Amino acid sequence: MSRQSADRLLSIGLMAAGLLSGVLLLFIVLFISMESWPVLHHTSLSTLLTSTDWRPSMGGFGLLAILVGSLSVSFLALLLAAPLGLATAFYLSVYAPPKIAAFGQKLIEVMAGIPSVVFGLWGLVTLVPIMVHLSPPGTSLLTAGIVLAIMIAPTLTVFSLLAIKSVPMATVQSGRALGLGRGTILRTIILPQARPGIVTGILLALARALGETMAVMMVAGNVVHIPTSLLDPVRTLTANIALEMGYALEAHRAALFMSGLLVMLITLVIVMAAGFKSDGTDKAP
Amino acid sequence: MKRSVSNRILATSFAGGAFLLAALFLWILGDILWRGLAGIDLAFLIQNPLNAGRSGGIRSVLVATLYIISLSIVIAAPLGLLAGMFLSELCHVYPRISRLIRQSLDTLAGVPSIIFGLFGNAVFAQYLGFRVSILTGALTLAVMILPFLIRSVEHSLRSLPAYYHRSAQALGLSRTTIMGHILLPAALPGLSTGLVLGIGRALAETAALVFTSGYVARMPGSVFDSGRALSVHIFDLAMNVPGGSTNAYKSAAVLVALLLIINLAIMALGHMRNRRRGEPNGC
Numbered sequence: 001m002s003r004q005s006a007d008r009l010l011s012i013g014l015m016a017a018g019l020l021s022g023v024l025l026l027f028i029v030l031f032i033s034m035e036s037w038p039v040l041h042h043t044s045l046s047t048l049l050t051s052t053d054w055r056p057s058m059g060g061f062g063l064l065a066i067l068v069g070s071l072s073v074s075f076l077a078l079l080l081a082a083p084l085g086l087a088t089a090f091y092l093s094v095y096a097p098p099k100i101a102a103f104g105q106k107l108i109e110v111m112a113g114i115p116s117v118v119f120g121l122w123g124l125v126t127l128v129p130i131m132v133h134l135s136p137p138g139t140s141l142l143t144a145g146i147v148l149a150i151m152i153a154p155t156l157t158v159f160s161l162l163a164i165k166s167v168p169m170a171t172v173q174s175g176r177a178l179g180l181g182r183g184t185i186l187r188t189i190i191l192p193q194a195r196p197g198i199v200t201g202i203l204l205a206l207a208r209a210l211g212e213t214m215a216v217m218m219v220a221g222n223v224v225h226i227p228t229s230l231l232d233p234v235r236t237l238t239a240n241i242a243l244e245m246g247y248a249l250e251a252h253r254a255a256l257f258m259s260g261l262l263v264m265l266i267t268l269v270i271v272m273a274a275g276f277k278s279d280g281t282d283k284a285p
Numbered sequence: 286m287k288r289s290v291s292n293r294i295l296a297t298s299f300a301g302g303a304f305l306l307a308a309l310f311l312w313i314l315g316d317i318l319w320r321g322l323a324g325i326d327l328a329f330l331i332q333n334p335l336n337a338g339r340s341g342g343i344r345s346v347l348v349a350t351l352y353i354i355s356l357s358i359v360i361a362a363p364l365g366l367l368a369g370m371f372l373s374e375l376c377h378v379y380p381r382i383s384r385l386i387r388q389s390l391d392t393l394a395g396v397p398s399i400i401f402g403l404f405g406n407a408v409f410a411q412y413l414g415f416r417v418s419i420l421t422g423a424l425t426l427a428v429m430i431l432p433f434l435i436r437s438v439e440h441s442l443r444s445l446p447a448y449y450h451r452s453a454q455a456l457g458l459s460r461t462t463i464m465g466h467i468l469l470p471a472a473l474p475g476l477s478t479g480l481v482l483g484i485g486r487a488l489a490e491t492a493a494l495v496f497t498s499g500y501v502a503r504m505p506g507s508v509f510d511s512g513r514a515l516s517v518h519i520f521d522l523a524m525n526v527p528g529g530s531t532n533a534y535k536s537a538a539v540l541v542a543l544l545l546i547i548n549l550a551i552m553a554l555g556h557m558r559n560r561r562r563g564e565p566n567g568c
Contacts, residue, residue: 003459010461014375017367021431022386025393028404028428035407087302095296096303104307111310113544115489117516118537121523122313125530150309157306183292204395211397213492214520238399238492245406245496260403264396271395275388 032264036257038250048258054224056244056252063259065226069141069234070263072227073216074209076145077152082202084149085156089198092157093164094186105161112154120218123147128219135231139221142230147215152205159204163197164190203274207267213238237263314541321538329535334502338522339529343536345504349419349512352505353498354487356423361431362480368431369438370464394432401429402493410497420508422498429493430483437482441475442468474557481554485547488540491516515540 039048043061051062092104123143132138167190175185213236221233222243235243237259248256328342335341368386376383405425406417415421445468453463469476491514499511500521513521519536522529 003461006461007459010464011375011378014367014371015379017364018371018375018382018386021364021368021435022382022389024428024431025389025396028393028396028400031404031407032400035403084302084306087299088306091299091303095299104303107307107310110314110545110548113485113489113548114313115491115516115540115544117491117520117523118317118541119313121519121530121533121537122316124523125534126316150306150313153306181289181292183295186295207395207397211399213397213399214516218520218524238397241399241403242492242495245403257403257407260400264400267395267397268392271392274395275391 029264032257032261036254036261039254039258042251042254048255052224052226054240056248056255059251061251061255061258063237063255063262065224066235066237066240066259067262068226069220069224070210070236070238072141073144073148073220073234073236074206076141076230077148077209078202078206080145080149081153081156081205085153085201085205086160086198088153089157089160089164090186093161094182094190108154108157112158116151116212116215117218119147119151120215123215123219137221137233139219139233140231141220141227141234144216144220144234144236145230147219148209148212151212151215152209155208156201156205159201160194160198163194163201166197167193200274203270207270207274210270211238211263211267213242217242317534317537317541321534321536321541324531325535325538330539333504334518334532337526337529338502338518338532339526340532343515343518343532343539345502346513346515346518346536349498349505350488350515352419352508352512353422353426353494353514354484356419356508357426357430357487358480358484360423361427361434361483364427365431365434365479365483366438366476369435370442372435372439373442374460374464374468390432390435394436397492398429398490399492401425402495402497404428405493405497415509417497417499417511418509419498419505419512422494422512422514423508425493425497426487426490429490430486433486434479434483437479438472438476441472441479444475445471474554478551478554481547481550485544485551488543488547489516490514491520495520 039061042059043051048061048063049067050064051060052065053060053062054066088104088108092101096104123146127143127147128138130138131140131143134142171189171193172185175189180188216236217239220236220239222235222239223233224235224240225232227234240259241256244252245256330342330347331344332342333344334346372383372387402425405421405428409415409421409424410417415424449467449471450463453467458467494514494517498514498517500513500517501511502513502518503510505512515536519533519540522533522536
């Protein structure tokens, strides 16, 4: 084979692989939409989104309570995780001695890779028995929020650390040369420059919380109703899918795909907002 | 001075937050490893599960996990390698397409794993007729880890010094030779890191597998059988099997230990990678 034709073949192969991977997202969105379509013959979109009546065997496909469940668990988790995750990022990047900083960063990387089912197991066997003292049975919005917060905190910390590290060293050093304290340097030099990256981290953590399934399902109680207190059980859109996919048929199955479509659209909007904010060509690998 | 007092309060509260988070992490890791590793012996690894997993071991589960992970890597790695090469080497030739593909992949990486499970169930299990099987699970995981593989291929090719590329071009070598004989071998540590990261992700996954590769705990005979992955086994024991939490903890300890080994491998590979320095090859 001549070198020109070998080169051409390589280019074509690379191009084909690139295009195939590029259209996967589109393909997934199309397929999930197609599969959820049949439920609209049965129940209108407005009923799906405004009714809290989820009784698939009786033809009730209202997703509102479950949507509220998803949003409340995720925002609660973010509310708990953001202060912890940000404090950790600030401490590790600005205050900690090098050895502690290196250990802390390693620990966070390890935790970011721990499977959600392991967090769920810990939540179910260790945390729920503690939460029972607040209110039985211990599985609740609050329990799910705590477990989820611990899970998304590493995401938040990793992205904040990246943002802080990308602040030019020269600006930090000129601050030091002026005799500014660490807190002042953090507030006046690092934070203003790192803010877009930190916002990206917060958004991605929220997206991760919304899409999380196993851990939440194991500790949230999974009752379909709009929660009125932190100790109420809740069901999320993702848990709804995992709980009922095993036996769902026809309209019910389509309604579960509709739950998935909702989760996907919400997380995609958040992920895209995060992407446009940072606008970096090279994020963390 | 007022300023320094408020700065000190700030510093203390940051340290407090960091130590609280670290304590929670160590509590969870310790809880899993302590309780789990306590009861593990060789028999647990080489016996099949009995009595819905309450007794016996995890042999068939480990075999199914191995099948699912290796098959998904076999499917995703070649595609990921080619697509990553496209994004790093041909992005000058097709800047607009490369940018679109990159954005699409970044977004794909943010899609929740249960959505991949739905997709895999609808496409691979139903439309393509593979049913709930190891093959369906592997294809689903392959789609899921693809963006990460591509990213790491692109990243490790890009971080090679630009003079590798330029000197090879100056010698009049063809693109195929430059790729095959110079760039890919040089990028090997980075490529392996990506692969190991992909394996870690696949190993940690549960939601995408529950209704693609399924629950069946029997020893799989072929890739068309359903097979229960380790993560699914933990979930099932904890949620659906009364009295299953002891073995759930043991299985979780095995899973966490595997992931820690993967982390060590990545650290070792990173060490190899850091030895080389030079001006990176930007797009």
